[in-house]
Amino acid sequence: MSPADLLAALMERVGEMWTITLAGLAIGVLFGFFAQKSRFCLRSAVIEFARNTTGGKLTVWLFAFATAVGLTQAFILLGWLDVSTARQLAGRGSISGALIGGAMFGAGMILARGCSSRLLVLAAQGNLRSLLSGLIFAVVATASLGGILSPLRLWLAELWTVEGGASRDLIAITGIGHGGALAFAGVWLAAAIFWARKQRVPFWGWAGGIGVGAMVAIAWLATYAISRQAFDMVIGVQSLSFTGPASDVLLLVLSPPGQPLKFDIGLVPGVFIGSFIAAALAGELKLEGFQGGPAMRRYIAGAVLMGFGGMLAGGCAVGAGVSGAAVFTLTAWITLFAMWGAAMFTDWWMDRRHEPAEHAPPAASAVPPTHAPA
Incomplete structure (x- = not known):
């Protein structure tokens, strides 16, 4: 039985809404x-880049980024994926919003010491700071x-x-084609491998970063495959994001039935469960709170900025x-560069400029301490 037949059988058995939610x-x-x-x-990667340290955080992000872009573009070249109807490309976008x-x-994310996805991951292992920040972000x-x-x-x-x-497709604007994007x-990816070897990034830095990027590409592929099989409901082609999904889950919890079952409703609790399992297996579950007002x-200020900024940027x-960069959306790339620039400036303004040179932090280790907030 082909994958398409298996998917059709699953959708017939549990229904389209449950299929996309379970995905x-x-x-x-x-x-x-x-x-x-x-x-x-991303926050850790930006800080490492801005401070010119070599702890492997940027390398992990590069593995995820390169894998997501490469696999997504490979799926498109193979004819397995069509993202032309995705919201990030088909709909009108906002450059000012980006x-x-x-x-x-x-x-x-500098103020909150983690982006929205990182806050969710940390909350799952017992970080109460991240839990509160994540709730404020969703509100x-x-x-x-x-x-x-x-x-x-x-x-x-x-x-x-x-x-x-x-007008929103950088591949069309630049003319590089999907082969050029690949x-x-x-x-x-070659750069990530080079730096990983040079910095002696441990196995899970490689494997985990590649796994994160692969999930972005697989999400594009899975939602596209399900959208082609669906008849009773319109299922959009999408990948991973945490601003809209956080809002959807909050509405579901506060005013059920809230949002109907869909990909985003399954995504957020799924990330929490996966992070909890990983932390439990590694013995890293630990309650942590705030250290002063x-x-x-x-x-709180960081969570507010991320909640409004993420929704404004899309x-x-x-x-x-x-996810957006993997399909070469113009506004997604503008958002990414804006995030990097503002994060670097905020890190300098809030933290680095107040640190005497003799007390500057040493280069981070390749394996971050388990109690670190990000």
């Missing part, structure tokens, strides 16, 4: 497991989507827009920075 759950579990084992985190929202998200994202902050978000998004289709990913204010560090 999100399964992919989320694997993403959470790999993210926890590898310490995948710039402003990306910058806000980048600053926020602000919900308020930005259709609540009190929605008018401000819409106003900022409308300042500079771009039509969907070829080669681009290959260059970054200033730390709490910093985390994606988080994973949703825009990896």
Whole structure:
């Protein structure tokens, strides 16, 4: 029996809504497991790059990024995947939203000591700081989507827009083709391998980073395959993101039935479960709280910036920075660069410029301590 036949049989047995939700759950579990084992985190990668240290965090991010881009483009070249109807490419986008929202998200993840996906992973292993920050992130994202902050978000998004289709497709704009995009990913994968060997990044840095990136590509493939088999409901082609899904899960919990079953509803609890399993197997479950009022204010401010910024930009560090970048969406790449730039500036402004040179932190080790917030 072919994969398509197996999928059709599953959809007939459990229904289309449960099939797409279970797909999100399964992919989320694997993403959470790999993210926890590898310490995948854009914030850590940016800090390592900005401070010119060599602890392997940037290398892990490069593995995830290159794998996501490479596998996604390979699926397209093989004819297994068509992302032309995906929201990130087909719909009208906002360049102003990408710039402003990306910058806000980048600053926020420095303040909160982790992006939205990292907060979820850390919360699963007992980090109460991340749990509170994640809840605030979800509340602000919900308020930005259709609540009190929605008018401000819409106003900022409308300042500079771009039509969907070829105008948002960097592959079409640059003319590199999907083969060129695959080669681009290959260059970054080679760089990741080079730095991993030079820095002696441990096994789970390699495997976990590759696993995270693979889940992004597999999510694109799975949602596309299910969308082609569905008849009773419209299923969008999508990949991993955590701004909209966090809002969906919050609404489901606070006002059931909330959102209908869909990929995002399975994704968030799946990531939590996968991260919990990985932490439990490694003996890394540990309750951690805040250390004073200033730390709490910093985390809350970061969560607010990420919640509004992620919704304004149309994606988080994973949703825009990896998933959107994997299909070469113009606004996703703008968001990614804005995140990097704002995060580097915020790290300098809030932390580095207050550190005397003689007390500057040493280069991070390749294996981050299990108690580290990110």
